[in-house]
Amino acid sequence: MKKASAGLVLAGLLLLTACQSSSMDDMAMNPNDMKMIDVDLQVNPELPKTDECVTLQATISQDGKRVKKVSDITFEIWKEDQTSEHIKVKAAKKEAGVYVVEKKFPTAGTYNVTAHTTASGFHAMPNKQFQISGN
Ligand SMILES: [Cu+2]
Numbered sequence: 321m322k323k324a325s326a327g328l329v330l331a332g333l334l335l336l337t338a339c340q341s342s343s344m345d346d347m348a349m350n351p352n353d354m355k356m357i358d359v360d361l362q363v364n365p366e367l368p369k370t371d372e373c374v375t376l377q378a379t380i381s382q383d384g385k386r387v388k389k390v391s392d393i394t395f396e397i398w399k400e401d402q403t404s405e406h407i408k409v410k411a412a413k414k415e416a417g418v419y420v421v422e423k424k425f426p427t428a429g430t431y432n433v434t435a436h437t438t439a440s441g442f443h444a445m446p447n448k449q450f451q452i453s454g455n
Pocket residue numbers: 435436437443444445
């Protein structure tokens with residue numbers, strides 16, 4: 321009788337340990353266990369003109385799902401022939417996993433945007449080039 325109850329207690333402890341370790345895995349902050357974040361960068365409209373409102377939009381997903389918690393997202397924007405002048409703008413949250421920067425470009429030319437994105441312990445920085453055409 322004494323032996324049996326001791327065995328039960330032991331089994332209970334083992335179960336408890338197993339439960340704890342599995343829930344720890346679920347919450348693991350170790351990026352090695354997680355898939356890299358995916359950042360889709362879009363420029364709207366596709367062929368903007370000078371002084372037209374341009375929306376730069378980043379959609380952040382991980383393992384096919386939108387990332388709700390984005391630690392930091394900053395868009396770096398610069399004109400192709402002006403290597404010295406890079407502006408950095410914090411993107412605004414539009415909806416879960418979607419961040420935007422709205423901007424007008426007074427000068428026609430080729431521009432670059434890089435979305436510096438930190439989420440789920442990862443950093444991704446996709447780049448997109450777009451043209452601003454004169455009116
Ligand atoms: Cu970056």
